[in-house]
Amino acid sequence: MRYLNISFLSAAVIVSCFLNQARAQETSEKPPNLSFGIAGSYGYYSGWVRNKGSENLHYSPAPGYGGGVVVEKMFNNILGVQSGLWFNRFSIDLKMRQKPDPFTINSITGLLPMTLSINAWSLSVPLSLITSLNASIFSFNILAGIKYTEIVESRVRIDNPLLSYKKNFDLVPYLNNPQFGFTLGFNFKFRITEFVDLFFGGMGELYVTELIRGNSDITSLYAISALSGVMFRTNVFPMKK
Numbered sequence: 299m300r301y302l303n304i305s306f307l308s309a310a311v312i313v314s315c316f317l318n319q320a321r322a323q324e325t326s327e328k329p330p331n332l333s334f335g336i337a338g339s340y341g342y343y344s345g346w347v348r349n350k351g352s353e354n355l356h357y358s359p360a361p362g363y364g365g366g367v368v369v370e371k372m373f374n375n376i377l378g379v380q381s382g383l384w385f386n387r388f389s390i391d392l393k394m395r396q397k398p399d400p401f402t403i404n405s406i407t408g409l410l411p412m413t414l415s416i417n418a419w420s421l422s423v424p425l426s427l428i429t430s431l432n433a434s435i436f437s438f439n440i441l442a443g444i445k446y447t448e449i450v451e452s453r454v455r456i457d458n459p460l461l462s463y464k465k466n467f468d469l470v471p472y473l474n475n476p477q478f479g480f481t482l483g484f485n486f487k488f489r490i491t492e493f494v495d496l497f498f499g500g501m502g503e504l505y506v507t508e509l510i511r512g513n514s515d516i517t518s519l520y521a522i523s524a525l526s527g528v529m530f531r532t533n534v535f536p537m538k539k
Contacts, residue, residue: 331378333370333529339363339501341523343388345509349516355392357517360415362388368527370428378428380441383421388521390416416469418452424481435489445503447477472510477519479505487529498526 345357366384373379392414426443452469485499505519 331372331532333368333372333495333531335368335370335495335497335527335529336365337368337382337497337525337527338365339384339386339523339525341501341521343390343519343521345390345392345517346504346520347515347517355515355517358391358393360389360391362386362521362523364388364422364523366422368529370529372428372430375432376430378430380426380428380443381424383423386420386422386447388418388420390418390519392416413457415455415457416452417454418449418469420447420449420477422447426481426483437487437495439485439487439497439499441481441483441485441501443481445479445481445505447479447505449473449475449477472512474507474509474511477505477507477509479503479507479519483525485525493531495529495531496526497529498524500524 340361340363342359343362344359345355347355347357364384364386366382368380368382370380371378393412422445424443424445426441429440429442431438449470452473453466454469455466481501481503483499483501485497487495487497489495501523503519503521503523507518509517509519
């Protein structure tokens with residue numbers, strides 16, 4: 299709940315900044331300064347174990363990709379906001395070795411590491427503050443904000459020769475949904491026509507919500523991705539003063 303409150307507080311601060319900028323420009327007759335586009339991403343996902351428990355989890359980076367629509371609103375040539383809707387496919391690889399206990403039946407399986415491969419589909423809604431530096435047909439943007447993610451499907455495959463029960467099952471009931479995180483990234487934009495830009499960049503994500511419920515190992519999801527796309531503008535870029 300503490301992390302959820304932090305996420306909502308961050309969103310309120312960001313939105314408040316946007317509203318103040320919008321009110322300051324309500325009296326001027328400027329174009330809407332909206333941009334719409336499509337984008338794709340490719341990167342790596344993993345888990346950060348914030349507190350070690352009895353499961354002794356070890357995560358390894360695994361690939362993921364996604365695509366979605368992007369919406370931007372610029373208040374001036376420097377500040378703006380970006381949001382959108384993303385559909386993502388990602389994987390997580392981990393090994394789990396329980397501490398052996400001679401007084402339990404499962405002590406033998408605990409001697410061998412259990413390899414788990416998690417595959418998931420998710421829907422994400424980011425909300426980022428844009429700080430833009432413009433020069434001629436180029437623009438460098440720094441993006442910082444928050445992200446809401448709902449994991450809609452997830453399956454895990456378990457690899458351990460000593461296990462006889464089901465080795466492939468649905469993981470969604472054991473996950474914390476939704477996931478709330480913070481993002482930080484950048485992109486470069488290039489104007490190719492009067493109202494069309496191409497862009498590419500990178501983004502890092504760190505979620506503050508615990509990934510798996512009821513686990514003694516407290517793990518947070520994180521990702522590093524490269525992204526690119528095309529934006530369609532309603533104004534000449536950079537904006538006219």
